[in-house]
Amino acid sequence: MGSAQPPTQRACSPGHDTRCSLAWLWIWAKTDRFGLSRKRGNSPWNTLLAHCLDTAAVCGALFDHYLAAPVRARLADAFGAGDVAKARSILMFLAATHDMPGKAIPDFQLGFLQSRDPELLAHARHWLAQAQSHGLPLDSTHRTARQHAHVTARYLPGLLGCTCCTDDEDETGPEHHGLHAIAALLGGHHGHVPNSSCIGTAECDLTPAWKSLQRELLNELARLLDVDLTELPALVRPERPCVLPLFAGLVVHSDWIASDESRFTYRTPETAGTNTDLWWRSSREEAAAAIRDLRLHRWQPTEMTWAEQMPDTPQPRPAQKAVIDARITGQSLVIIEDTTGGGKTEIAQYLTHRLALTCGYHGAYIALPLRAASDQIARRYRDYLTAILGSREAANLAVVHGSAHISEINRELKEASSANLDPSLINITNCDDPDTHQPASVVLHTWYEERSRGLLSCFGVGTIDQLVLAPQKSRHWFLRLYGLVNKTVVIDEAHAYELYQQQLLGAAIAWLADAGSSVVILSATLPKHQRHALLAAWCSGLQTQPSTPNPTGPITIVDSQGRCRTLTSARSKTSRKHRTRIRLMADPGPEALAHHLLTQHTTGITTVIRNTFIRAEALHDALLDQAEKQGWKPEEILLLHGRFFEKDRAHHQATLEAKLGPHPDPAARATTANPDRPERLLLIGTQVLEASLDYCTDHLYTDLCPFDLLLQRRGRQWRHTLNRPRHKHLAPLTHVLWTPNEDGLPCLPRPGTPGVYDPYILAATWHALHQHMPAHAPLTLTLTSPTDTQPILNTLYGDPPPDGQTPIHHLLRTLYPHWQRRLRDERKAAEGRELWPYDQNGNPTTYEELASGPSHGAGDDPDHPAHLAARSRLGTPSIDVIGLYQHPDRITWDPAGHEPADLRRYHPYADQDQEAHRLQRRHFLLNTVHVPHYWIGDLPNPTTWTKPEPAPALTDRPTLLLTPDGSPLDGRLAHLTYTPQTGLSRRRRPQPPVTS
DNA sequence: AAGAAAAAAAAA
Numbered sequence A: 001m002g003s004a005q006p007p008t009q010r011a012c013s014p015g016h017d018t019r020c021s022l023a024w025l026w027i028w029a030k031t032d033r034f035g036l037s038r039k040r041g042n043s044p045w046n047t048l049l050a051h052c053l054d055t056a057a058v059c060g061a062l063f064d065h066y067l068a069a070p071v072r073a074r075l076a077d078a079f080g081a082g083d084v085a086k087a088r089s090i091l092m093f094l095a096a097t098h099d100m101p102g103k104a105i106p107d108f109q110l111g112f113l114q115s116r117d118p119e120l121l122a123h124a125r126h127w128l129a130q131a132q133s134h135g136l137p138l139d140s141t142h143r144t145a146r147q148h149a150h151v152t153a154r155y156l157p158g159l160l161g162c163t164c165c166t167d168d169e170d171e172t173g174p175e176h177h178g179l180h181a182i183a184a185l186l187g188g189h190h191g192h193v194p195n196s197s198c199i200g201t202a203e204c205d206l207t208p209a210w211k212s213l214q215r216e217l218l219n220e221l222a223r224l225l226d227v228d229l230t231e232l233p234a235l236v237r238p239e240r241p242c243v244l245p246l247f248a249g250l251v252v253h254s255d256w257i258a259s260d261e262s263r264f265t266y267r268t269p270e271t272a273g274t275n276t277d278l279w280w281r282s283s284r285e286e287a288a289a290a291i292r293d294l295r296l297h298r299w300q301p302t303e304m305t306w307a308e309q310m311p312d313t314p315q316p317r318p319a320q321k322a323v324i325d326a327r328i329t330g331q332s333l334v335i336i337e338d339t340t341g342g343g344k345t346e347i348a349q350y351l352t353h354r355l356a357l358t359c360g361y362h363g364a365y366i367a368l369p370l371r372a373a374s375d376q377i378a379r380r381y382r383d384y385l386t387a388i389l390g391s392r393e394a395a396n397l398a399v400v401h402g403s404a405h406i407s408e409i410n411r412e413l414k415e416a417s418s419a420n421l422d423p424s425l426i427n428i429t430n431c432d433d434p435d436t437h438q439p440a441s442v443v444l445h446t447w448y449e450e451r452s453r454g455l456l457s458c459f460g461v462g463t464i465d466q467l468v469l470a471p472q473k474s475r476h477w478f479l480r481l482y483g484l485v486n487k488t489v490v491i492d493e494a495h496a497y498e499l500y501q502q503q504l505l506g507a508a509i510a511w512l513a514d515a516g517s518s519v520v521i522l523s524a525t526l527p528k529h530q531r532h533a534l535l536a537a538w539c540s541g542l543q544t545q546p547s548t549p550n551p552t553g554p555i556t557i558v559d560s561q562g563r564c565r566t567l568t569s570a571r572s573k574t575s576r577k578h579r580t581r582i583r584l585m586a587d588p589g590p591e592a593l594a595h596h597l598l599t600q601h602t603t604g605i606t607t608v609i610r611n612t613f614i615r616a617e618a619l620h621d622a623l624l625d626q627a628e629k630q631g632w633k634p635e636e637i638l639l640l641h642g643r644f645f646e647k648d649r650a651h652h653q654a655t656l657e658a659k660l661g662p663h664p665d666p667a668a669r670a671t672t673a674n675p676d677r678p679e680r681l682l683l684i685g686t687q688v689l690e691a692s693l694d695y696c697t698d699h700l701y702t703d704l705c706p707f708d709l710l711l712q713r714r715g716r717q718w719r720h721t722l723n724r725p726r727h728k729h730l731a732p733l734t735h736v737l738w739t740p741n742e743d744g745l746p747c748l749p750r751p752g753t754p755g756v757y758d759p760y761i762l763a764a765t766w767h768a769l770h771q772h773m774p775a776h777a778p779l780t781l782t783l784t785s786p787t788d789t790q791p792i793l794n795t796l797y798g799d800p801p802p803d804g805q806t807p808i809h810h811l812l813r814t815l816y817p818h819w820q821r822r823l824r825d826e827r828k829a830a831e832g833r834e835l836w837p838y839d840q841n842g843n844p845t846t847y848e849e850l851a852s853g854p855s856h857g858a859g860d861d862p863d864h865p866a867h868l869a870a871r872s873r874l875g876t877p878s879i880d881v882i883g884l885y886q887h888p889d890r891i892t893w894d895p896a897g898h899e900p901a902d903l904r905r906y907h908p909y910a911d912q913d914q915e916a917h918r919l920q921r922r923h924f925l926l927n928t929v930h931v932p933h934y935w936i937g938d939l940p941n942p943t944t945w946t947k948p949e950p951a952p953a954l955t956d957r958p959t960l961l962l963t964p965d966g967s968p969l970d971g972r973l974a975h976l977t978y979t980p981q982t983g984l985s986r987r988r989r990p991q992p993p994v995t996s
Numbered sequence B: 001a002a003g004a005a006a007a008a009a010a011a012a
Helices: A048-065 A069-080 A084-099 A106-114 A118-133 A148-159 A177-186 A196-200 A208-225 A243-258 A276-293 A318-325 A344-359 A371-388 A408-419 A428-432 A465-469 A477-484 A499-515 A528-542 A590-600 A613-630 A646-660 A707-714 A759-771 A789-798 A807-831 A911-926
Strands: A028-031 A045-047 A332-337 A363-368 A394-400 A441-443 A459-463 A487-491 A518-523 A555-559 A564-567 A578-586 A604-609 A637-640 A680-685 A699-703 A733-738 A780-785 A878-886 A928-932 A959-962 A977-979 A983-985
Touching: A028 A048, A028 A106, A028 A118, A045 A048, A045 A118, A048 A084, A048 A208, A048 A243, A048 A276, A069 A084, A069 A243, A069 A499, A084 A148, A084 A177, A084 A208, A084 A243, A106 A118, A148 A177, A148 A196, A148 A208, A177 A243, A208 A276, A243 A276, A243 A477, A318 A332, A318 A344, A318 A555, A332 A344, A332 A528, A344 A363, A344 A371, A344 A487, A344 A518, A363 A371, A363 A465, A371 A394, A371 A408, A371 A441, A371 A459, A394 A408, A408 A441, A459 A465, A465 A477, A465 A499, A477 A487, A477 A499, A487 A499, A499 A518, A499 A528, A499 A807, A528 A555, A578 A707, A578 A759, A590 A604, A590 A613, A613 A637, A613 A680, A637 A646, A646 A680, A646 A911, A699 A707, A707 A733, A707 A759, A707 A789, A759 A789, A759 A807, A780 A789, A911 A928, A928 A983
Parallel strands: A332 A518, A363 A459, A363 A487, A394 A441, A394 A459, A487 A518, A578 A733, A604 A680, A604 A699, A637 A680, A699 A733, A878 A959
Antiparallel strands: A028 A045, A332 A555, A555 A564, A578 A780, A878 A928, A977 A983
16 A cells, blocks of 8 residues: 555454554554663563554543643644544544654664663564564664654655655645644654754655555554544644644643653553554553643632632732722733732732633743742742632642752642642542542642643743743743643733843733733833733734723733723722932942941941942952951951852852841731841842842942832832831932043943943933932932832833933933844844744744754754844853862862762663752752853863763763862863852952962 | 843653
8 A cells, every 4th residue: 555545544453354464563662761661560662553542542631631721622623623522533643643654664663673771672682573573574774763753744744645745746736734734743742843854854765565554553543543534634724823832732741741651551462462442441541540640630710709719818909809890701911010019919819710710721820030939929829729729629830940940839849749649549530520529739740840841730830931932942842832821821020021021922922812821911010112012912812903002001901802991990009108318429449438338337237239240249359358457357248149059149148038137937027126137237249139039228339220220229228117216207328329430420331332231221310310319419319109210210211312412411312322222132132033923914823934953043053043042031141050079089069078979870760860860950950150151251162171070960061170169170260269158250360379 | 341030951
């Protein structure tokens, strides 16, 4: 049978049709590389049919239990002309073919004989003899290895009946676009959707015997999965763009679960016989158990009032009440602008429930700007879910960010998981049975810990970066979109993201809208252009126009037709009015400033926030130089910045919060000051002191910085009311340090240089402060928030520079074009990476545009140059370096030599190694320091710096091997030093040895 | 002339 012939159903049914051999049943797909299958007493290799059936079974179970209702509806349209059951079967069948025909070629099959493990090799020889005797045409000449996924992409369309790929040129017909699309997406199951030239290179020279084997295997799959191959081509219509990443994601999700040999039994004709109907049954049973164990079942919320959901705050505040009364039903974009303390987090929690109830989402993802904030909100969301899930549901909640595996809340959730009922005792059918009880709990299965898996958990809290990366091509990127579109996605602190991220968030929102999910956006007041951009992105995904293109807030609700509602009377009255006193102070330089601080602030906590690492370090040095003379002890002067090993920084931050934070006992906070607060302290640092750390300073000095950040920094002053008993009636005084030039204008970084802050924004901030300076006391001004501050922000970021003829006006007009260029560059950086579901003319994105490759962003690929590799944030590139200490007889994690480093290599999937692997990963992360690229200049590849030997775990990891006193062993790095107290420095070169 | 922050690699 040649591939030119139309596919036929039920051509071959094992055990019933004696004309067919069962040679295809000997085609293998997986070998037991880690011994997990054999340990369970099963086969050392798995047949392709079994793996295909396992994948199909998982796909079906995910379709039934995991996918959100709108997602299923879109898949039903794309794979079943609206018929859900039909689409389900076809999706299962297509998921099964991800390795078919890719692995059903002689090249791949002979790869079994390349096994390095002698035991596996013996099994391979046995397999070959058996397979040959059952008619599998294999001669044992070695062939070139091919990417099996690309072989699937190359040959599947023809096997499924696309007429453009027949062998006989006379019968060539038109290309079936849908079949080629799904084949390419299946070809992407290792993470990158291949492009056409990549698929072309997977050309194999197949004998008619192999073609017919492939056909027989495919027919057997179709028979078992009850798919009519003759009607399949007409039903496969993946036209809506969201269907493409959804399909790719569903396949990979299914494959990853089905490839877990601790859940799915390897089956061969020798171990499981040839009754494939029994194989299919056991696939379904094991898939059901896997879905249950991984808790991949949708949230099934019941109607609940606000008071039932929020027992601690049963009385909704104004903004909360407005949202409740809006009775939101169906897919929505909800933008809530309110000040901190207005209860936005609770509204968002309430909306995840409300939207899951009315739309059928499987859960929710909450995105925040920082990892630390994610951990905090995850804790609150855990408590919320625990309260409302009811007694028969349990759910996974994953913290999703780069260091989630050392997150404390993740650890607690994982512990709750292992303490829970043995999941193997529970059948999947219990999901829908209200009488079955299971202890209520919010947990996390360790399965979700591996990278790229966090967003697959029904509930997640994590960084905004996960969302920003979702519409950018990189390995397994579509899995992010797939995980997100089944949820309500909450974007917190929406005003806090730079233009680059805002733009990519727009793309993500458009995909979410196209797939039927809902988005909740929380912010303090949004600049209006940002609100409009969010609305435009939403409507672009819906391919509609907003009914009100320029809504005003503070609460905006947009439905799936683009109809906008604005709730106006809801802004919370609770926002306290803050007054801020600001004094502009010419920076006298580090020595004089140090003298000033040591003599003027001999009591209380004094904090200096500098814009650059160099400035912070210089001031710290000057302070230490003069400390003794002024009667200060060195330990009363602290330095904090971002260039510490994670564990040292965590230690300093914890100390800071313990000493300068509120009372350790939450119950005592309102009445008692922190007893550990020292009499005095000088704290010098960079932007790490600006946000997220909960400490309170009495006096504050800051470098001139953008106005919004100035307010942010000022928030650390008199933060806890109990720390300012003597100043109740006064606003705190913040000193803003600036350097005047000869014209009396601020010295600014030259425009176009990669400075921290744009000179235009700095000059405009300086100008705004001067404008508010009272004429009678021209150094100190008082600002009331938000009445004074909001207009300043709007002007700063929204308006062109003012007319006027004074020097500052001229300066602003000179700098403004550079600022605009900077914004344009950021937008371009986003445009070079982002994928949208529809272009500006409404044309849907096609599968060809999703193509990427393993070299995507690696530099040698002209289609995807390095500067367009996926990034969640722009900024100075840095590399993560692992710090280790060399002692005479051992390598340790710490300078004192107490914690020996285990640098053996562990395999993350091999049973016995998992715990050691996790511990090692944890150590690596804790001993990582981020080194700016320009600090190491044109030094060779950091992975080649002097390393301990032997250290297989450090292969390919940039390593900084230090002496116990913090000097690098590699002479090329002699300009760097590290101490746990001051961090990594590149300024203090070690003195050259005195030569006599 | 350059901060903080986040991210990154299994399905043979």
